[in-house]
Amino acid sequence: MCNIKPIDELKVSPIEIVNLSAKINNNLILDNISFEIPDKSITAILGPNGAGKSVLLKTINGLVPISKGKITFNSQETSEAIRKKQAMVFQTPTLLRRSVLHNMEFINSINKETNILDAKFLLKRVGLDNFYNHPARLLSGGEKQRLSLARALLLKPKLLLLDEPTTNLDPYSLKLIEDLILEESIKGTTIILTTHDMAQAKRLASNIIFINKGKVLEQTEGKVFFRKPATNEARKYLAGEILL
Amino acid sequence: MNILLEAFQQSFHLVFNFDKDLFEILFLSLRVSLVSLLLSCLIGLPLGTILAIKNFWFRDSILIIFNTMMGLPPVVVGLIVYIIISRSGPLGWMGILYTPTAMIIAQMILIIPIIVSLSAQIIEEIQLEYKNLFKSLVISSQDAVKAYLFDARYSILTVMLAGFGRAISEVGAVIIVGGNIDHLTRVMTTSIALETSKGNLSLALALGIILLLIALTVNFLLIRLKITAKRKSYV
Ligand SMILES: Nc1ncnc2c1ncn2[C@@H]1O[C@H](COP(=O)(O)OP(=O)(O)OP(=O)(O)O)[C@@H](O)[C@H]1O
Ligand SMILES: [Mg+2]
Numbered sequence: 001m002c003n004i005k006p007i008d009e010l011k012v013s014p015i016e017i018v019n020l021s022a023k024i025n026n027n028l029i030l031d032n033i034s035f036e037i038p039d040k041s042i043t044a045i046l047g048p049n050g051a052g053k054s055v056l057l058k059t060i061n062g063l064v065p066i067s068k069g070k071i072t073f074n075s076q077e078t079s080e081a082i083r084k085k086q087a088m089v090f091q092t093p094t095l096l097r098r099s100v101l102h103n104m105e106f107i108n109s110i111n112k113e114t115n116i117l118d119a120k121f122l123l124k125r126v127g128l129d130n131f132y133n134h135p136a137r138l139l140s141g142g143e144k145q146r147l148s149l150a151r152a153l154l155l156k157p158k159l160l161l162l163d164e165p166t167t168n169l170d171p172y173s174l175k176l177i178e179d180l181i182l183e184e185s186i187k188g189t190t191i192i193l194t195t196h197d198m199a200q201a202k203r204l205a206s207n208i209i210f211i212n213k214g215k216v217l218e219q220t221e222g223k224v225f226f227r228k229p230a231t232n233e234a235r236k237y238l239a240g241e242i243l244l
Numbered sequence: 245m246n247i248l249l250e251a252f253q254q255s256f257h258l259v260f261n262f263d264k265d266l267f268e269i270l271f272l273s274l275r276v277s278l279v280s281l282l283l284s285c286l287i288g289l290p291l292g293t294i295l296a297i298k299n300f301w302f303r304d305s306i307l308i309i310f311n312t313m314m315g316l317p318p319v320v321v322g323l324i325v326y327i328i329i330s331r332s333g334p335l336g337w338m339g340i341l342y343t344p345t346a347m348i349i350a351q352m353i354l355i356i357p358i359i360v361s362l363s364a365q366i367i368e369e370i371q372l373e374y375k376n377l378f379k380s381l382v383i384s385s386q387d388a389v390k391a392y393l394f395d396a397r398y399s400i401l402t403v404m405l406a407g408f409g410r411a412i413s414e415v416g417a418v419i420i421v422g423g424n425i426d427h428l429t430r431v432m433t434t435s436i437a438l439e440t441s442k443g444n445l446s447l448a449l450a451l452g453i454i455l456l457l458i459a460l461t462v463n464f465l466l467i468r469l470k471i472t473a474k475r476k477s478y479v
Contacts, residue, residue, distance in 0.1 A: 083382045094377040097395040097478045137477040
């Protein structure tokens with residue numbers, strides 16, 4: 001009867017990145033990179049500070065314009081509908097000048113499919129159920145990150161972009177959040193995360209992308225990357241040596 | 245010191261005897277300042293918001309102009325408004341010289357730059373803070389602006405109080421365009437000027453004390469507001 005697919009069925013992965021370059025203030029930050037993100041996988045993007053990991057996630061999310069090449073989501077170029085299926089957790093959490101619960105309620109106000117019960121459920125999942133009325137911007141660093149993740153999950157994304165989601169977390173919260181990430185993945189969400197925690201990358205990611213100075217140097221399976229990195233740069237990075 | 249004591253006594257006397265003339269003057273002062281504040285916000289807030297979030301080539305020039313206008317001497321504004329609305333001026337036909345309307349217009353010219361400049365600054369700041377998040381959430385610019393204004397409400401309120409403070413304490417403009425006519429355009433500040441020139445120093449001082457109390461109340465509210473907002477990290 002009706003051949004317009006409901007928005008919910010819109011698939012946004014696999015993701016294909018082909019010869020992608022991105023500039024910020026005329027500086028080339030991503031330099032002709034290509035790789036693939038399989039559907040429903042967890043991909044970890046690794047690389048030293050300033051490699052371009054955050055910029056890459058932002059480019060996928062449509063926040064940094066593409067200057068060359070393309071990104072396709074299940075063979076389609078990005079669109080508002082596709083971007084609405086993505087959720088991003090920023091490296092430095094941006095929280096509204098409101099209470100914890102109101103930060104979640106803001107998402108409910110723009111996304112009519114979720115309600116306060118979903119919000120409260122997710123806050124409980126990230127261990128913030130005692131913080132409903134707490135001003136979000138007065139949370140600790142780790143609490144902010146967890147709120148940021150809960151807010152992203154409230155969007156019920158099909159593609160979750162996590163920029164160092166666990167840098168500030170204590171061991172208990174780290175486990176809590178990693179379990180949540182794995183659970184999301186099992187539910188069928190495609191996840192791309194960046195991290196400097198190699199053990200975490202090993203635990204979570206099936207797919208590793210190693211970048212340095214805006215170039216992709218390796219794309220391999222997790223197991224392979226850590227056992228036998230193919231490039232000198234990756235070997236040095238894993239050994240904790242400075243990359244020049 | 246004698247005169248100060250006398251002035252205090254007189255101001256108490258005026259207030260607690262509900263002196264009819266005093267309250268007439270007081271209410272006109274409040275009315276003129278509140279109406280000019282309200283109208284200035286209606287014009288200034290949308291303008292400030294647009295200047296904060298839109299990027300057009302002469303935006304900075306407009307902001308510089310409004311910033312400069314924040315320091316306009318009230319007498320100069322009074323003079324200009326006077327020239328425009330006086331009988332031979334371009335808006336002379338409206339016949340509003342020496343009416344509260346003229347005073348409101350003059351005060352609006354004094355307050356609008358404050359509202360525009362400061363609100364633009366506030367909204368630009370919050371916009372920079374939220375921009376990437378909102379872009380990532382793919383929310384409409386309408387919803388974004390609503391969120392900016394809502395989350396900046398404490399700061400915007402302080403701007404409004406600052407505008408009110410400038411209006412209620414200002415004398416140069418209202419005396420020129422209002423004329424300080426008894427029962428018609430006489431307000432607190434113009435009465436003080438008048439009584440001083442007549443040599444009724446203690447009465448002038450008494451009125452000054454009452455005006456000071458209003459200013460004090462406004463500032464007290466301002467500080468409370470700032471403390472609350474800061475405590476909740478809403479600014
Ligand atoms: N808004 C910006 N303006 C100017 N330069 C930028 C901007 N954002 C990023 N860059 C530059 O782009 C490069 C890559 O930055 P990016 O934030 O992606 O690094 P990263 O790999 O995420 O590093 P980290 O591990 O420290 O988070 C850096 O050299 C940085 O200086
Ligand atoms: Mg980064």
